[in-house]
Amino acid sequence: MGWDYRKSVKVGPLRFHLSRHGVSRSYGGRRFHVYRTPDGRRHVTVRLPGGFHIGKTF
Known part of the structure; x- marks a missing residue:
């Protein structure tokens, strides 16, 4: 089993995610x-009323 690390830091409207893979x-x-x-890579998600969501990776 491998190891993993994750930490999130919120700075204003941005959130930085620190992990062993890098900073996102x-x-x-x-x-x-x-x-x-x-x-x-960039991933965009739009959530609609009723539980629907649309996601696209660029």
Whole structure:
């Protein structure tokens, strides 16, 4: 079994996620959220009423 580490720090509207893979960042609210991974990919999620959500990775 491998090891893992995760820590989140909120600075204003941004949230930084520290892990053994690197530093990622995210921002947004409950309905719209953008997340950038340590390797540079961007994931956008939009949550709609009724439990529906749409996500796209760039």
